[in-house]
Amino acid sequence: MVQRTISFVLQKLARLILLLAAIIIISFALASASPIDPIQAYVGADMMRVGPEQRQLIAEHWGLDRPAAERFLQWASSLLHGDLGTSMMYRVPVADVIRERFASSLALMSFSWVLSGLLGFVSGIAAAMNQGKWLDRFIKWYCYTLASTPTFWMGLLLLMVFAVWLGWLPIGLGTPIGVTDEQVTLFDRIRHMILPAMTLSIVGIAPIALHTRQKLIDVLASDYMLFARARGERGFLLLRRHGLRNIALPAVSLHFASFSELFGGAVLAEQVFSYPGLGQATVEAGLRGDVPLLLGIVLFSALFVFIGNLAADALYKLVDPRLRERRVS
Template sequence: MTALRGATRLALLLAAVAVGSFALVVNSPVDPVAAYVGADVAALGPAQRALIAQRWGLDDPAPERFLAWLGNLVRGDFGFSATFNRPVLEVIGDKFLASLALMALAWLLSGVLGFALGLVAGARQGRLSDRAITWWCYTLASAPAFWVGLLLLYAFAVSLNWAPVCCAVPIGVPAAEVTPLDRLHHLVLPALTLSVVGIAPVVLHTRRAVVETMAADHVTFARAQGERGLGLVVHRVARNAAAPALLLQFGSLGELFGGSVLAEQVFSYPGLGAATTAAALGQDVPLLLGIVLFTAVLVFAGNAVGDRLHAALDPRAALADGRGRS
């Protein structure tokens, strides 16, 4: 029953996302013919423009275009990307593999560092370290990812020359000669930029959970028996604080992908975020809808995993959820 409910929710989510995304794209002020042709659009005559529109089905009514795309999707055909001149599934697969290392590293950095700093801030509530971490998090939460990326790029790539300016691999080096160290060298700055998207909420939620747990009766009893410092936080507090942090971390995949669009543009990183921008600017409807659906499934799966882990770490959440559904 739970699996059926989850499948129904996913189907409804994908339907709403597909309809909403298609409506936004077809009502965009960008001329799809001009986006496809590029700088030579001024040389096009009415007949040539009409042929291009007919070739891509742009002269059909929007409902017919959507139903045609939906019919192909049901048969497993996601369409063809005019931007990359390849099938949509191939583009998504290649670009996602390029973005996977970036998003995974940023996700781990924001989760591990955010949880550790949240534990420190909550355990030392009201002290200088708590105020410094909290101020730092509020600053990060209000800073746009692209602005942070530009600052890091200027500081470490332009001024100090410690990191490359762009791309996922060294320019001009054959793919067979690119080492894992080269890829990691190009990955550090984009991953640091992207981790800013998720670190502040994890710190602040973890801090609040730690403060609440430190005031609980079992922690007071442990203190009365002589437990102090790191041992008290690790054995009595960390488990309760980990539940909301994990739920938030797995639920932030959508924000992580949104941040990757900006980060990949700043660092010219050829991943799924850059492909999304190219599809939107080029009115590449099949590719854009394919990326949107893929991202929706990814976010839904992340939320589902986060709910399961939250229930495993905090049984009270599972009981409350069960009562709410009954």
């Protein structure tokens, strides 16, 4: 058993190393081929006041005057020593920027991830238990509509309705304007997080609900379900005893696999609401040619998604005991 566990961990670790290496090389190549001039993006509006000598000094300071291969090897060497480099935009270590921005993004993604999972799972069960009825048709229509709805469009719609027309919630940002961090309360942060979290949750319900609905329909049509009905089991009792465990495993798998989609949706949602999270920092780093920050965020997001999938593998054993027996045998 211990040997199997060690082999499993080593296999996952080898996959992680190969994945990160491939992502780093591809991301650096794409960033180097970008048409954005990093010096011009670095200087910004004062570009006309900067002469050739100053441009050369800036390029030498950030290593932009050296070949791309040399810059990559230097960055990779620093990475092996635990240094992600310094952000050209914020003039602080990349690790500090990621740590600060990820705290805001984590709260946003966690709330929307849990909410979309619960609502999607319950909606899928309700649709399957009422197959062919008006509730099932309504849930399917709702899910098919949202499945083709872009995240940014949903964010703009919620912004117009709840922030502009009704005025119930703030238009954007993570905290009120003109207020210091000491004066910002937890209630203020929650109010500013509601609309972007709703955007991610509403869009994320569709795949979970549709997948759960179809899986439960297949389970309800199985032989052991017919036998359970013949014994007099009905309604929620039938679902709890014979259905939940069979549909929970695919739902958990699909929901944890949506980590990458959740992060991608957070990038768009944070841009719409100007929410100061990791997604907004990713867009800014790409548009302003901040290669160290962009590579650091890409590396961190890949690790984040990998950990989510690894957590799903661990939860499989808790949900389905057959996997534990297979491991033991």
